[in-house]
Amino acid sequence: MNLLTLSWKYLSFRPLATGLNVILLAFGLAIITVLLLVQHQFEQKMTRDAAGIDLVVGAKGSPLQLILSSVYHIDFPTGNIKMEEAQRISRSRLVKQVIPLAMGDNVQGLRILGTNHDYLDLYAVKFAAGKAWEKPFEVTLGSESAQILGLKLGDTFSGSHGISVGSHDHDQHAFRVTGILAPSGKVVDRLVLTSIESVWYTHDEAGGAEPDTTTQGEEVSIVEEEGTLEEGIDPHLLPVAARGFPISDQEREVTTLLIRYRNPMAAIQLPRMINSGTSMQAASPAFEMSRLFELLGVGISLLKGLALALVVIAGLSIFIALYNSLKERKYDLAILRTLGASRAQLVALVFLEGISLTILGAIFGIAFGHGFLALIVEFTSQEVVSLVDPWIFLPEEGLIFGYALAVGIIASLIPAWSAYQTSIAKQLTKT
Amino acid sequence: MLLQSTSLSFAYPGQPSLSFPDFSLSGGEAVLLLGNSGSGKTTFLNLLAGLLSPGHGQVILDGTVLSALQGHRLDLFRGQHIGIVFQKPHLIAALTVKQNLELAQFLSKKKRGSPADLLQDLGIAGKASAAVGTLSEGEAQRVSIARALINTPKLILADEPTSSLDDEHAQRVITLLKGEAAKIGAALVIVTHDQRVKSEVSQVLELKSA
Structure with missing residues (x-):
């Protein structure tokens, strides 16, 4: 038994709320993954294929x-x-x-x-x-x-x-x-x-x-x-x-x-x-392609906006879930303190929960993104699409973990503070 | 003396100060804490547990002055040396029975007792992997006693441990608490106004309303 197991038990104790939050975040991050992959591969292919042609x-x-x-x-x-x-x-x-x-x-x-x-x-x-x-x-x-x-x-x-x-x-x-x-x-x-x-x-x-x-x-x-x-x-x-x-x-x-x-x-x-x-x-290939990317840019910005909105909503939803479950669990927190847990450990518990949620979201998001792209490539006959390899992993995908981590930390801040503030004696006497 | 309290007083903000009688207790001894509502029984218990720090006076447990400990050292000391049984079991619902006991071991950073043996002693060995939600009230209270005992504390504090139990279970819980406390040589303080308990413990400390 340790804090990570405990936070995981708390998460799996509420599978619906946890699942919803993970999926919400995963969808946002999946869109970002797809955009990253498509943009990167197209640009790379486009430049490589046009190299040497003026x-x-x-x-x-x-x-x-x-x-x-x-x-x-x-x-x-x-x-x-x-x-x-x-x-x-x-x-x-x-x-x-x-x-x-x-x-x-x-x-x-x-x-x-x-x-x-x-x-x-x-x-x-x-x-x-x-x-x-x-x-x-x-x-x-x-x-x-x-x-x-x-x-x-x-x-x-x-x-x-x-x-x-x-x-x-x-x-x-x-x-x-x-x-x-x-x-x-x-x-x-x-x-x-x-x-x-x-x-x-x-x-x-x-x-x-x-x-x-x-x-x-x-x-x-x-x-x-x-x-x-x-x-x-x-x-x-x-x-x-x-x-x-x-x-x-x-x-x-x-x-x-x-x-x-x-x-x-x-x-x-x-x-x-x-x-x-x-x-x-x-x-000129260079000129025409930059014109094409400019045209596509509007659509890409729109999708990026959508992805960002999804990630923000997921963050809010995680915050609300943590905050609510914490309110229900104030008594649990007080009990943990009487069992020897420090304030720092309670704060760590809250952060662990938030971060586990978002890291799960990131893993699923990246998996969804690649899987979705693989489906598109599989089922479209458009030759343009078949240029994309859905199973290339970019270093930029590390950024997605970064985003997820940031969302987890931000969403946990207020709940963690409230956990830190919990007065044991007051909680325990409030029967 | 294992437990000693001297000239303890505590004031909630904006309320008159409560003062508590001096008392001391040896290992293996039990005392009943009686008093009317508002006489400060729970406050006294919280002071003994170090959950509240006294406005005046001090609590000494096995040579350690509780109010001298700060922050995490106090939390850890409480986890290691004080077992608390609440009116309601208040087990962590997300964990199984055994995991609840392991959690107490983890948080106190001690690995003294064996959860399985203790559950055996308390007659709930068969429930070790059961989810907390599936336990009856009596079983849950026994698990919470097991949790208070798992780190073989020097002091066991029980706050109305029998108030929600029927006669048979109340009897078992009191017998258990007394028996286990005597076995590990811990001091036992029970706050109650339950008549069924009064007949079981001879030593009584009565709190007067302010």
Whole structure:
């Protein structure tokens, strides 16, 4: 028997009041946990995935959409651009590096991204198996993609037209897995990477027979090719470009360009040059993302306010519960004093009760927060949400224990003082 | 002399001062404290227990002057050397019978008696793990006596210990108190106006109304 056991016995003696207080506090803290996790992971992912990309160039449309689709691969592309025009930009003195991207197909909802080996270097990928593509229709799978598709080196699969699941399949040409990436925590994990040529040839083959898929609404951006391969040429044997733009004697298109500036001057001149001088648009990931966070900020502040209100209410409720139970227990306190307890021990007892309640609340709150996030991730098909890992524990979650402790101490102050003041003789004679 | 009180007086704020007769008691002896309502029986008991500090005079228990002890040292001394039985059992409802006794041991920082043996002695061994709320009045009072005895105190103070009990239980409680006090050599002071008790204890101290 000690004070901690005694305080715990008192708490468990009133399971309903205790449970209510713990749950109330846990909900408030759970919201804070979710906010912490989501905010931290999104910001971290967003910055990491955009590292090394100064500017994105694509078809005219929403700049935010352009960034979301080409950097984070979570929205639909704005359209395609002529490769000739794209190449003109790459020759500018202001540009250090251009990585062309071609999108348009998916396999089970995972995007097939046509690009070159510079894209692999951009994210500093490591191979878990195999190596990068060298011929058309060879693909490299991101770690998560490999897991979702359940494919190994040498396996083949065919892509579907469009960016989301449910469109018709391109079954004329099977992709073959020649490389699988190690997990990196970056956007490449959920991609299927191949050469731009692969994306082109897939659509060339389908060419005439293909129904007009743009009627399906969302697929405005597919690489629809005018060019076709000459009769009798096996595309599997053609070379692909590992660096720079692919070589083609036909008029081809790509979806977007990821650009790195040569010097700070480019940040001022290049976007203006592209936006006013060409039919394309340029958007900066840093700028667009900070604009997005600004927009989201209102919602986050609102949720934070709600969480704070819940925590304050929980604090009040704990205070009232302690105060009331103490009034009922004045006699108990007097008895404890006659048994040898000091005033300090009674004060400690009250604080222990308040703090045990709030620490329990913090433990449940953090558990609820992670569990809730896991549920959301499990049951939403939104790709944005699946970026969040609910089982990452942040050092900031220690703060939640801090909050809980503060609430416990503040809620116990007045009851503890009243326990300190209890006069034994007066209590005991008041029968 | 184990217990000695000399020229004790106490005044509640705004009320005339109460003075109490000098008296002394040896270990193993029992005394009945009688008097009308308002004669200050409970006040006297509180002074003897060190729960109130006297305006004048002193209480000496086994060589220690109670009023000379301060704060936690007084609390600890009381916990270790004085066992108090109240009119109502006033057990801690959140704990079991045995835990109530262990709590008394913990707070007095002593581990002298064995709760199980004591409960055996008082005939309530079967109730050791029972919740306090399930005990009958008589059983609860016996547990509160066990709690007063667990630290083998030098002084046992009982404030109307039988007033809410029927004849049979009142008899048992008094026999118990006397027997246990004699066994551990403690001085026993019983405040009562219960006729059933008066016949059991020969030594009487009568308080006069002021």
